[in-house]
Amino acid sequence: MSRIYNFSAGPSMLPVSVLEQAAKDLVDYQGTGMSVMEMSHRTPVYEDILSRTECSLRSCMGIPDQYAVLFMQGGATMQFSAVPLNLLPEGGCADYTQTGQFSSKAASEAKKYGTINIVASSKADNYTHIPHITPDMLTPGASYLHITTNNTIFGTTYPRLPETGGIPLVADMSSNILGQVYDVKDFGLIYAGAQKNMGPAGMAVVIVRRDLMGHFRAGAPVLLDYQLMADNDSMYNTPPCWTIYMAGLVYDWVLKMGGVAEMEKINRHKAGLLYDMIDNSTLYTGAAQRPYRSIMNVTFTLPSDELTREFLQGAQQQGLVNLKGHRSVGGIRASIYNAMPVEGVEALVSYMKSFELAHK
Amino acid sequence: MSRIYNFSAGPSMLPVSVLEQAAKDLVDYQGTGMSVMEMSHRTPVYEDILSRTECSLRSCMGIPDQYAVLFMQGGATMQFSAVPLNLLPEGGCADYTQTGQFSSKAASEAKKYGTINIVASSKADNYTHIPHITPDMLTPGASYLHITTNNTIFGTTYPRLPETGGIPLVADMSSNILGQVYDVKDFGLIYAGAQKNMGPAGMAVVIVRRDLMGHFRAGAPVLLDYQLMADNDSMYNTPPCWTIYMAGLVYDWVLKMGGVAEMEKINRHKAGLLYDMIDNSTLYTGAAQRPYRSIMNVTFTLPSDELTREFLQGAQQQGLVNLKGHRSVGGIRASIYNAMPVEGVEALVSYMKSFELAHK
Numbered sequence: 001m002s003r004i005y006n007f008s009a010g011p012s013m014l015p016v017s018v019l020e021q022a023a024k025d026l027v028d029y030q031g032t033g034m035s036v037m038e039m040s041h042r043t044p045v046y047e048d049i050l051s052r053t054e055c056s057l058r059s060c061m062g063i064p065d066q067y068a069v070l071f072m073q074g075g076a077t078m079q080f081s082a083v084p085l086n087l088l089p090e091g092g093c094a095d096y097t098q099t100g101q102f103s104s105k106a107a108s109e110a111k112k113y114g115t116i117n118i119v120a121s122s123k124a125d126n127y128t129h130i131p132h133i134t135p136d137m138l139t140p141g142a143s144y145l146h147i148t149t150n151n152t153i154f155g156t157t158y159p160r161l162p163e164t165g166g167i168p169l170v171a172d173m174s175s176n177i178l179g180q181v182y183d184v185k186d187f188g189l190i191y192a193g194a195q196k197n198m199g200p201a202g203m204a205v206v207i208v209r210r211d212l213m214g215h216f217r218a219g220a221p222v223l224l225d226y227q228l229m230a231d232n233d234s235m236y237n238t239p240p241c242w243t244i245y246m247a248g249l250v251y252d253w254v255l256k257m258g259g260v261a262e263m264e265k266i267n268r269h270k271a272g273l274l275y276d277m278i279d280n281s282t283l284y285t286g287a288a289q290r291p292y293r294s295i296m297n298v299t300f301t302l303p304s305d306e307l308t309r310e311f312l313q314g315a316q317q318q319g320l321v322n323l324k325g326h327r328s329v330g331g332i333r334a335s336i337y338n339a340m341p342v343e344g345v346e347a348l349v350s351y352m353k354s355f356e357l358a359h360k
Numbered sequence: 361m362s363r364i365y366n367f368s369a370g371p372s373m374l375p376v377s378v379l380e381q382a383a384k385d386l387v388d389y390q391g392t393g394m395s396v397m398e399m400s401h402r403t404p405v406y407e408d409i410l411s412r413t414e415c416s417l418r419s420c421m422g423i424p425d426q427y428a429v430l431f432m433q434g435g436a437t438m439q440f441s442a443v444p445l446n447l448l449p450e451g452g453c454a455d456y457t458q459t460g461q462f463s464s465k466a467a468s469e470a471k472k473y474g475t476i477n478i479v480a481s482s483k484a485d486n487y488t489h490i491p492h493i494t495p496d497m498l499t500p501g502a503s504y505l506h507i508t509t510n511n512t513i514f515g516t517t518y519p520r521l522p523e524t525g526g527i528p529l530v531a532d533m534s535s536n537i538l539g540q541v542y543d544v545k546d547f548g549l550i551y552a553g554a555q556k557n558m559g560p561a562g563m564a565v566v567i568v569r570r571d572l573m574g575h576f577r578a579g580a581p582v583l584l585d586y587q588l589m590a591d592n593d594s595m596y597n598t599p600p601c602w603t604i605y606m607a608g609l610v611y612d613w614v615l616k617m618g619g620v621a622e623m624e625k626i627n628r629h630k631a632g633l634l635y636d637m638i639d640n641s642t643l644y645t646g647a648a649q650r651p652y653r654s655i656m657n658v659t660f661t662l663p664s665d666e667l668t669r670e671f672l673q674g675a676q677q678q679g680l681v682n683l684k685g686h687r688s689v690g691g692i693r694a695s696i697y698n699a700m701p702v703e704g705v706e707a708l709v710s711y712m713k714s715f716e717l718a719h720k
Contacts, residue, residue: 004393008400011601016387019395023386027379033364033679035379037560037606040368040682073433073562074583077597081581112579195598200397202433202562202600219472221441221581223434237437238555240562240600241371246397319393322400 005344008322009152009297010175010196013339018249036245041238049241050233053248060254061177063184063207068230070206071244073223076102076174076193079204080109082224083170083189085217086208088114088143095119095142095167100127100151101328106172107146113217117142126329127154129289135165144168144188150176152196153326155299155333156292161186168212176296177205178254179338180264188212196296197337199247203240254338263338264295270336270345271295277349283307283356287329301331308332311355320348365704368682369512369657370535370556373699378609396605401598409601410593413608420614421537423544423567428590430566431604433583436462436534436553439564440469442584443530443549445577446568448474448503455479455502455527460487460511461688466532467506473577477502486689487514489649495525504528504548510536512556513686515659515693516652521546528572536656537565538614539698540624548572557656557697559607563600614698623698624655630696630705631655637709643667643716647689661691668692671715680708 006013029036032045039046054069063069072078083106088094092114096107098121110116117139120131130151138145145164150157152175161169161182168188177192184190189208195201208226216225223229228236234244254263275293278284278300287299302308308331315323325333336345366373389396392405399406414429423429432438443466448454453475456467459482470476477499480491490511498505505524510517512535521529521542528548537552544550549568555561568586576585583589588596594604614623635653638644638660647659662668668691675683685693696705 003388006394006398008398008403011398011400011598013398014395019387019397023383026383026386027376028363033681034366035374037379038366038368038371038373040371041561043368043682073435073438073600075433075597078433078581078583081583085581109582193598195601200600200602201401201598202603221438221445221584222469223438223441224581237435238371238553238561240433240560240603241555242560242602243562243600321393322403 004319004321005340005347006321007334007336007340007348009326009333009335010193011201012196012335012337014199014250015253015339018246018253021249022246037242039241041235041241046241049245049248050235050239053244053251056248056251056255057205060251060260061182061184061207066210067184067207068210068213068226070208070226070229071234071239072204072206072229073202073240075195075201075204076172076191077105078224079172079191079206080106082226083146083191084110084113085220085224086215086226087170087189087212089215090217092143093117093139093141095138095145097121097131097133097145097147097162098123099130099148099156100154102152102172102174103146103148106148110146119145127151127156128287130156130158130292133162135163138164138167142167144170146170146172148172149182150294150296152297152335154329155288155294155297157294157296159291168209176294178260178263179267179296181260194243194247199250200243203243203247205247266342267295267336267338270340270342271298273345273349274298274334274336277352281352281356283359284352287331296335296337298334298336299325299329299331307359314355315348315351318347318351320351364679364681365700365707366681367694367696367700367708369686369693369695370553371561372556372695372697374559374610375613375699378606378613381609382606397602399601401595401601406601409605409608410595410599413604413611416608416611416615417565420611420620421542421544421567426570427544427567428570428573428586430568430586430589431594431599432564432566432589433562433600435555435561435564436532436551437465438584439532439551439566440466442586443506443551444470444473445580445584446575446586447528447530447549447572449575450577452503453477453499453501454504454506455498456506457481457491457493457522458483459490459508459516460514462512462532462534463506463508466508470506479505487511487516488647490516490518490652493522495523498524498527502527504530506530506532508532509542510654510656512657512695514689515648515654515657517654517656519651528569536654538620538623539627539656541620554603554607559610560603563603563607565607626702627655627696627698630700630702631658633705633709634658634694634696637712641712641716643719644712647691656695656697658694658696659685659689659691667719674715675708675711678707678711680711
């Protein structure tokens with residue numbers, strides 16, 4: 001087997017030990033005589049997988065009891081709809097910050113369900129920074145403030161969370177959940193698509209303060225009702241059983257690695273290697289402004305499209321793949337989530353060095 | 361490895377060869393150096409998996425070009441919402457038949473979006489048969505007639521499709537898709553959760569006549585828009601990549617086995633073995649009326665709860681598992697989808713015989 005370093009923004013790398021465990025148990029899960037993919041979700045063995053998965057996520061993030069944990073289908077995009085359908089009353093209003101493509105999509109979708117105020121935006125600067133949010137910028141009576149903690153495409157993150165003056169903070173944490181430490185109690189709701197830092201695509205995790213549930217919009221699709229999902233332990237209908245199982249293996253891996261604090265330490269080290277390289281280079285230019293740099297998605301550009309193409313081709317030949325930046329930023333994006341080993345980042349830095357030397 | 365015979369109604373058995381292939385390729389898919397679970401959906405290798413999967417399904421079912429094939433998240437339950445949101449105009453009406461629990465749920469959900477007429481029901485007979493539908497029973501101007509081709513819980517199926525006099529027929533085919541031959545051209549829309557006859561849970565396949573799309577309800581969650589999903593080849597957001605891949609392996613297996621016609625022949629043989637046993641027994645009573653018997657879910661009862669418990673315990677000891685009937689029918693349910701080998705059904709019949717002899 002020859003594994004490569006996959007810098008994809010998502011779906012993205014999974015820990016090799018997790019994949020090996022999954023492969024080993026795929027046909028016959030721990031002597032049950034069946035695959036996890038074949039298990040009725042209404043059997044003790046699967047119920048045990050589900051409850052251990054939730055338990056491991058609670059351990060990883062220190063999720064208090066007053067928060068429900070939901071495993072839902074549809075990824076983060078479905079949550080763009082579900083959040084207002086659950087938290088925004090008919091005729092109500094909510095505040096959104098616009099810090100990238102996904103936060104814009106979240107706001108557009110929410111506009112179907114009420115008054116949405118964009119209280120701050122970095123669009124005019126092509127999302128190279130994160131606006132500073134203070135309570136006086138927010139709408140009195142807003143049901144929540146929505147932020148995207150890490151912007152996958154632009155490689156930016158909040159250096160500190162906005163102060164909301166009591167308005168519940170709702171966060172799309174798809175691209176840095178489990179990658180750095182957050183205090184769940186700072187949020188009313190956290191959601192995250194699974195396919196960046198948690199497992200295969202096909203699921204979103206929702207962590208929601210229980211008192212915010214119970215106001216689901218009449219006439220909306222039943223499967224988006226947080227209270228119903230909480231009351232049914234995420235099994236109102238058949239859940240994405242395999243995806244949940246895989247996420248559970250990843251959560252256990254994070255715990256075994258020392259938890260999220262340790263992951264953050266490693267991630268800061270990995271990102272530091274790349275940013276140091278960029279900052280000491282005359283060839284590479286960081287795309288994000290320094291105070292807002294993400295430790296998950298490192299974005300930079302080269303002086304020309306031709307050099308960028310050459311850089312990507314050379315990287316591919318060395319087993320460093322999916323480094324092409326999103327078309328709205330151009331250049332290079334290295335997504336270095338938890339499962340990207342330090343060795344992968346070191347290999348990339350080493351390649352960047354030799355590429356720069358060859359193009360002096 | 362000791363595989364067992366799993367008669368679960370869903371999630372349910374998958375072909376062993378499919379599981380073995382998936383296990384073999386799990387860590388490193390065909391020399392790409394990564395798992396299918398780690399692949400960006402925007403890469404040629406994954407786009408190839410997706411397009412081959414669609415192509416194989418089209419081959420299996422003979423799906424003509426004028427039908428779009430969509431891979432969506434949320435299972436059949438999400439389609440209970442999506443179907444009216446796409447096909448039922450504001451203020452419009454649709455007809456539903458009530459032939460079991462899921463058809464009732466589909467109708468309840470649709471009532472959020474328009475006038476829903478239950479044109480026929482077998483509820484008064486605890487769903488032991490399927491009402492005969494004729495065009496004069498339908499509502500003039502109805503947007504569609506919704507049926508459930510196979511009722512998983514009650515073990516019934518339509519001996520022939522309803523005549524609708526031109527009203528588009530919409531079918532929830534979750535529990536017998538690929539298990540028996542249908543002519544797609546008889547339907548306006550077919551949908552099916554993946555976890556019975558197609559793959560792991562976490563996805564629904566939607567096969568929709570293209571002229572029926574394009575009328576998505578304003579203000580509904582964006583991910584449920586059929587036209588949008590068709591325009592984006594099911595990749596408006598990150599699709600459930602692994603689930604699609606697994607479904608593709610199952611489609612290829614069906615084709616290798618000789619296609620759906622051959623699967624139906626085998627399924628009729630398997631069901632026949634069980635129904636013959638039931639009909640020649642004084643201990644077992646078939647739950648469904650004969651003309652409506654399903655070849656996917658065989659339901660029967662024993663004279664007492666005590667005998668039922670004893671039957672289930674003995675079966676479990678012989679590696680025949682998940683045979684307990686749904687609480688609304690009681691007794692026994694043997695789900696014998698495509699992946700249940702004839703040997704599994706023969707083992708069950710043999711056990712039924714010896715159990716009957718021991719209780720004469």
